[in-house]
Amino acid sequence: MSQELAVQPRIPISAEREQIELPASSRVPAKILLSVPVAIILALIVHWFSAKNEPENETRLYNLFLGEMFGASLLIAYLQRFSAGLREWMKETCPIIGVAILFLAILEIITAGLRWMPLLPMPYFPSPAGVLQSMINDRELLFDSTWHSLALLLGGYTLGVTIGLITGICIGWFPLARYWGMPVLKVVGPIPATAWIPLAMIVSPSAMFSAIGLIALAVWFPVTMLTASGISNTRASYLDVARTLGASRSYLIFRVAIPAAMPNIFLGLFMGLGASFLTLIVAETIGVKSGLGWYVTWAQGWAEYGKVYAALVIMAAFFSSIMSVLFKVRDHVLVWQKGVIKW
Amino acid sequence: MVALNSAQSAAEGSTLRVDGVSKAFRGADGVSTRTFALDNVSLSVAAGELISIVGPSGCGKSTLLRLIAGLDSPNSGELRVGSEVITAPNAERGLVFQDPNLFPWLTVRRNIEIGLVARGLLREKRHEVDEFMRLVGLEAFANAFPHHLSGGMAQRVALARALINHPKLLLLDEPLGALDAFTRMRMQDEVLRLWRARQTTMVLVTHDIDEAIYMSDRIVIMSPRPGRIERVIVVELDRPRHRNSPEFLNLRGEILELLHFAGAATA
Numbered sequence A: 001m002s003q004e005l006a007v008q009p010r011i012p013i014s015a016e017r018e019q020i021e022l023p024a025s026s027r028v029p030a031k032i033l034l035s036v037p038v039a040i041i042l043a044l045i046v047h048w049f050s051a052k053n054e055p056e057n058e059t060r061l062y063n064l065f066l067g068e069m070f071g072a073s074l075l076i077a078y079l080q081r082f083s084a085g086l087r088e089w090m091k092e093t094c095p096i097i098g099v100a101i102l103f104l105a106i107l108e109i110i111t112a113g114l115r116w117m118p119l120l121p122m123p124y125f126p127s128p129a130g131v132l133q134s135m136i137n138d139r140e141l142l143f144d145s146t147w148h149s150l151a152l153l154l155g156g157y158t159l160g161v162t163i164g165l166i167t168g169i170c171i172g173w174f175p176l177a178r179y180w181g182m183p184v185l186k187v188v189g190p191i192p193a194t195a196w197i198p199l200a201m202i203v204s205p206s207a208m209f210s211a212i213g214l215i216a217l218a219v220w221f222p223v224t225m226l227t228a229s230g231i232s233n234t235r236a237s238y239l240d241v242a243r244t245l246g247a248s249r250s251y252l253i254f255r256v257a258i259p260a261a262m263p264n265i266f267l268g269l270f271m272g273l274g275a276s277f278l279t280l281i282v283a284e285t286i287g288v289k290s291g292l293g294w295y296v297t298w299a300q301g302w303a304e305y306g307k308v309y310a311a312l313v314i315m316a317a318f319f320s321s322i323m324s325v326l327f328k329v330r331d332h333v334l335v336w337q338k339g340v341i342k343w
Numbered sequence B: 001m002v003a004l005n006s007a008q009s010a011a012e013g014s015t016l017r018v019d020g021v022s023k024a025f026r027g028a029d030g031v032s033t034r035t036f037a038l039d040n041v042s043l044s045v046a047a048g049e050l051i052s053i054v055g056p057s058g059c060g061k062s063t064l065l066r067l068i069a070g071l072d073s074p075n076s077g078e079l080r081v082g083s084e085v086i087t088a089p090n091a092e093r094g095l096v097f098q099d100p101n102l103f104p105w106l107t108v109r110r111n112i113e114i115g116l117v118a119r120g121l122l123r124e125k126r127h128e129v130d131e132f133m134r135l136v137g138l139e140a141f142a143n144a145f146p147h148h149l150s151g152g153m154a155q156r157v158a159l160a161r162a163l164i165n166h167p168k169l170l171l172l173d174e175p176l177g178a179l180d181a182f183t184r185m186r187m188q189d190e191v192l193r194l195w196r197a198r199q200t201t202m203v204l205v206t207h208d209i210d211e212a213i214y215m216s217d218r219i220v221i222m223s224p225r226p227g228r229i230e231r232v233i234v235v236e237l238d239r240p241r242h243r244n245s246p247e248f249l250n251l252r253g254e255i256l257e258l259l260h261f262a263g264a265a266t267a
């Protein structure tokens, strides 16, 4: 009797588990599987109709691009049979990719298809095919610009984060540093870094240096602010626990206060990254003679709007990749938060 | 003769003395109101003794333990271990807090290791970590993060974390409060075993009168507002004690009466 009672609940539990596991191992719904190829076909049809009056090389390139995408989507649709990870990824991203391609098609209708309407004056709004063409034509300079932007960004960001962490920890931990540091932080910090450009141009030996300095300044403020508040809000009971276990002061700072402040510190790092993008582009537009920010102004000067949009597309990819690297680092450092807060 | 003397002085050396200690906290509205958490409390705990502190909520038990640990300082009076005045925390005086206060960014194993890492002893004493994880029955959770633990499990980790330092004086603030009756009794026996094996001095705060009688040499009964020591009862039962013996139950009734619980129950 008691055995029966012990066995009985097992049946629903195991059934439930199967139900929970089922979606993870099951097939990708046809709707999702076909969303990308169908979107590409639609985009191709739109392209054939709307691109009759466009330059032929642009059309060829865009066809090639969509064709390659089509091939890749079919290949992935085939490969997903063998990998559960790929299936999960497809379910997650296929709808988004499909909609993005449809968005391209709509852009094409607006820019190339409706050219006869005075809605969008010609040089300012090239079609997606034209942007793609500009991107390929100018790939060397674009690559070079991206490379310069990356160097500048990493230099400034690293510098700003390093100094910001040091000042933040000092202000958060030492009362004396807090007393003198906080007013400076409150007065100087909120000034947008770009407002210092006139001063930076006078003081610094090269535009490169002043750009790095400005980016560092832009990063420094949020990192310092959030690190300091994270450190000073460390739960007193954590410090008490460590002290009764024989912790020295350096243990309290480096192994209690800093880990406890990590969620806050990452907030500062993300805010600093956003500020650094802005400052990078402004600094490149004004002083530095290289980088994506400079490229955009330069292309605009020649009225080559295809290149302007090409640079914007690359900028978007560039910044979001850097952002996702920081997300990856955060996920790694703050694994312990998983399940505690929603990311 | 000489040997006996030195042994005696060694025991003497680690007697805990709380001498006329008062501690007041500022009220929530500023300077005007003050809560007297402790008022002229005096107590002496011999080396190797296990005493319990019982009393209603808010009578200053946790405050007293914090003072003994050296985390706070008294407004007046003095606390000493042997001849040494307590001014700061020390790994010799372990404290198991009322809340487990595990570090959420460390796994169970790393939480237990804190004391060893802090004192730079991890390398030579790493084997003890496994020992203590087994003691509190959490080997399977070595790599889990604290928020995956139940309240009782977290309390057990906190206990292991304090024990790993082998403190001479161990202060326990309701360390077994969140455990089920069975685990609780098992942990009581484990604590008693460690107490006997290491001759640790222990001060145990508890709300469980049975636990106090079962474990301790003496029971300190406190009363609130201001926090004072009401009575000290010597438990003269032989060990191991039996929770159902008539002497045990008699003592239990006596303490309940002192705590006015008996009166409250009939009213």
Ligand SMILES: Nc1ncnc2c1ncn2[C@@H]1O[C@H](COP(=O)(O)OP(=O)(O)OP(=O)(O)O)[C@@H](O)[C@H]1O
Pocket: B025, B026, B035, B036, B037, B056, B057, B058, B059, B060, B061, B062, B063, B064, B098
């Ligand atoms: N940091 C503090 N600031 C202000 N008042 C405090 C502080 N700590 C304790 N008190 C007050 O001191 C009194 C005693 O508190 P304490 O925590 O020592 O009680 P306790 O006996 O441990 O109670 P419990 O059994 O509920 O844990 C309470 O009235 C409390 O309000």
Ligand SMILES: [Mg+2]
Pocket: B061, B062, B063, B098, B173
């Ligand atoms: Mg308490």
